[in-house]
Amino acid sequence: MILAITQLIPVDYYMYLAAVLFSIGVFGVMYRRNSIILFMCVELMLNAVNLLLAAFSTYFADPKGQVFVFFIMAVAAAEVAVGLAILVMIYRNVKSNNYEAIIRNLVC
Amino acid sequence: MLLQIQTTEYIFWFLSFFAVMCACMVVFTNKPVHSVLYLVLTFFAIAGHYVLLNAQFLAVVHIVVYAGAIMVLFLFVIMMLNLNHDTEPVKNNLLRAMAVLAFGTLLVTLVGALKGASIPMRTDGHTEIGMIKRLGDTLFKDYLLPFELSSVLLLAAMVGTVLLGKKEIKS
Structure with a gap:
């Protein structure tokens, strides 16, 4: 008999794992000043949520969760493309990707 | 059967620690290119989790979209603008301490909120969801x-x- 993962590992473990990954993403956003690494940490947060959606989808035997993961991926791809284009444009003008410097330059 | 239980659990723990370690390295490495590569490793660990969760198609799409498209976009931007150097000369220790504090608070809050949750589960063997x-x-x-x-x-x-x-x- 092949056991499904739903009987081997409680869904709580996936919730804790997603919470840890999400917190690391938030931590990275606050800890680093490099705007490209800031984008990567946002990706990390999105992936934590994706993982939790997929886990719930499997544990509740409902494919809708995985469909939502696809939509999140599409939105993340669009967000990264536009965000990186904005970063490139700002870098041309400000010559820095440290976002404190960018904000200082925009305010002053 | 016991062997299978142990194998699945070992794979779960290995992938989890791998993902968390690589996510920490994304934050703590100095060069942006290294951050991108560690993030790709994190995505592969998460794809392994998807395979473990019987979501094979999702795992393939995840690798193609994230490791194949989004991270390549990051690498292109870093290489085109020649950004592979540390742009954080000023280390503001107070802000960093506050970031660590906020991280701990958020983690404790999330785990505490999830600990009390009781989830009604359906385990009636729909394994072909993914x-x-x-x-x-x-x-x-x-x-x-x-x-x-x-x-x-x-x-x-x-x-x-x-x-x-x-x-x-x-x-």
Whole structure:
């Protein structure tokens, strides 16, 4: 008999794992000043949520969760493309990707 | 059976620690290119989790979209603008301490909130959820309109990216 993962590992473990990954993403956003690494940490947060959606989808035997993961991926791809284009444009003008410097330059 | 239980659990723990370690390295490495590579490793660990969760199609799409498209976009930007150096000369220790404090608070809050949650589970053996047939049924019957709208979103993002990326013509 092949056991499904739903009987081997409680869904709580996936919730804790997603919470840890999400917190690391938030931590990275606050800890680093490099705007490209800031984008990567946002990706990390999105992936934590994706993982939790997929886990719930499997544990509740409902494919809708995985469909939502696809939509999140599409939105993340669009967000990264536009965000990186904005970063490139700002870098041309400000010559820095440290976002404190960018904000200082925009305010002053 | 016992062997299978142990194997699955070992794979779960290995993938989890690998993902968390690589996520920490994304934050703590100095060079942006190393951050990108560690993030790719994190994505592979998460794809392994998807395979473990019987979501094989999702795992493949995840690798193709994230490791194949998004991270390559990051690498292109870093290499084109030649950004592979540490741009944080000023280490503000107070802000960093506050970041660590906020991280701990958020983690404790999330784990504490999730600890008390009781989740009614259905474990009646629908293991073919992640197969492409069930997913396609759901995607093209229940979620057809959001699917089409996401294509409009991608088109709008593409047009916006081209507009933003063009050099301004001085008039």
